[in-house]
Amino acid sequence: MQTNLAEWIKDTPEGIEADAILRKCVHCGFCLATCPTYQLTGDELDSPRGRIYLMKEMLEGNDVTAKTQHHLDRCLTCRACETTCPSGVQYGRLVDIGREVIEKKVPRGLGDQLKRSLLKNTLPHTALFSIGLGIGRAVKGLLPDGIGKYVTSRRDEGVWPQPVHARKMLVLAGCVQPAMAPSINCATARVLDKLGISLIGADKAGCCGAIAHHLNDAHDAHAYVKRNIDAWWPAIERGAEAIVVTASGCGTMVAEYGHLLRNDPVYAVKAARVSALYRDVSQVIAQERTQLSAVLKSKADIYPVDAEVTRQKVAFQSPCSLQHGLKIRGVVEGLLRDAGFDLTMVPDGHLCCGSAGTYSLLQPEMSAQLLANKVNALESGSPDIIATANIGCMAHIESGLNASSRTPILHWVELLDRRLA
Template identity: 55%
Template sequence: MQTRLAPEFAGTPDGALADAILRRCVHCGFCTATCPTYQVLGDELDGPRGRIYLIKQMLEGAPVTRATQQHLDRCLTCRNCETTCPSGVAYGHLLDIGRKVAEQRVPRPWPERALRWLLREGLTSPLFAPALRVGQWLRPWLPAPLRAKVPARQQPGAWPRTAHTRRVLLLAGCVQPAMAPNINAATARVLDAAGMQAIVAPKAGCCGALRFHLNDQLGALAEMRANIDAWWPHIEPTDGSPPVQAIVINASGCGVTVKDYAHQLRHDPAYAAKAERVSALARDVSELLPELLPAWQQRLGTQGLPAGVPRQLAYHPPCTLQHGMRLRGGVEQALRTLGFEVQLPAESHLCCGSAGTYSVLQPQLADTLRARKLQHLHAAGTPQAIVSANIGCITHLQAGTALPVRHWVEVVDQALQATAPPA
């Protein structure tokens, strides 16, 4: 694709990156076949190829309209198109640039600005957890649409206290400790069962994804730097203790962001090298499965899965796992090795509609995609539970089904806890 960047973008870091990405696109249209919003809306401008044209026009100096902004807003950032693209177009990074330009050029109506501010500031605030507890207490009396957004209160269970020589950092996240605290505790327990200690750095917070995708990119970069500062004493200890072996992340939406720190901070002289180190250490918990499985199998022994553990599972691989991080097949294979019966639904490559705050900002599209996803999940054998690997997907799917929706780590933890020796 030939480009002629407007003078204001020519020679800038964003302009140079966008130009390189645009030139890889060959207009083939393979991306439209796997784009969820194009499949639902049938509009070329609501598919990757159409959005690429819109971004190209913006960067070449064409007027940016409210319609342009809305087409970019409706993208889920699922990056399925990147998996499909034969030319290797880095659509996600191009979309970040396009959204930033549109945000600067097109004033949003005040209700949109207010909602985005509330999501940006509220979900990352220390007040989110107490506010959620109030909502959970009031949950039985809330209107159905609001009640669906408030998960039932969950008991996390005990955090393991055994110290191990093999240590990893665990990103707690911003909303997950309040919405689903058992995911982090279960992750710590399954790591402990394999002789690995999970450490949470108290000053580490939101990974930055939430602000970044709400176009507060400066705020997101500040959160990334704060996390690097919180983790660095464990990565380069000065007290003689051994460095951590990895930064483990159990929310794939956070994982794909932390792995991108090196890209996002590449022009920051104070943080570029540290960000590269952090991205290299970042691991989705599923990437540790080759190290974890032998210990888990030994714990379970030859008896197989204990009674009461859901055996038949339908697995929803989040987009951030399979398209963002290109991690496919590992979770399903590991669960089957442990004795679970795991089914992938039809259209397993398509987004469930959660996409971070997308389900709040684009509720109609999100609900349509969720209904489509759940129809396939329910038809994947006779599942006793749905499992996934991202808090956003889990919460979004649970709001539309009576089947329990859990992180896959939780069902492994349940099996291991049932076979644990008495304390």
């Protein structure tokens, strides 16, 4: 697409990046096909191509109002469009830039501001969130639907193995996940332990920064990023092989650290190193596949891999952050099959469940429609268990599952952990 960016942004790093991305777009419209919001509304303005055009107009210096903001807000940032785009347009980066710009140009209403600020200031803080969640669980039945539905059931986390192996990897603690499902990282630690790797945490590390980032608060986001880098650095210097992330949503953020701080004189190099060390838990385990097979084989007498009786049907929900953001496709599915699970067909697997970070809280209507569609799709193959790879999706989908026939939903690594127990 031909572009003519406005003077005020043209020569800034953001302007240069945005221009390069816009130039790649040929307006072919393929992205409309896999955009969850366009699928719902059929309105170009709720499509990636429409939003790209809205942003182009803004960056070219044309008047911009809450109308543009409305459509940018309605984007899930699921990045399914990037998977579909044959021209390699990095929509996710562009919308980050666009949102940052519009945040400065278009003031939000008081209610909107309050809501966003509340989310930004509670979710990332595990302790604060835990208190809220604890109270919530205790009185779940008394809570109104809108809030009560996100109060998930807590699973026993079990024991974190001692860090006895020479091979060590760091794990992102996260913010919401330790409060809602501490069992996930614990399960990861046990699985990796069986593969000869010790998973270690780092005090003072916490939220990856994605929540602030997606609420267009670059300042806060950078603060979280720097805090994590500082917290991890000693372990990295001691030779930690990787930084493992079990929530793919957070993973996309850690993968971007290098890019986000590329112009920071102090942190640029460290951030790039962190991003280079980043691995999704599926990548780490897939790399140890030989070892995994051996361990699985040793369990074969208890869990005969090919015996019909023990085969559980699993519907795997591949989070957008995993398949579109990190572009990891088919890896988890392969590991689950290795471990003797049957995967059911999930129609429209490329479409977002509507969780999308804070989206479910900020755009409840759209989110609810996407959730209903996703639940139908996941349950269409009558699975015994639903597995996912991201805490946000897990909580969101659990809230949408039919109470009577509730299919349990777990992180896939928890399934693997059970199989190896």
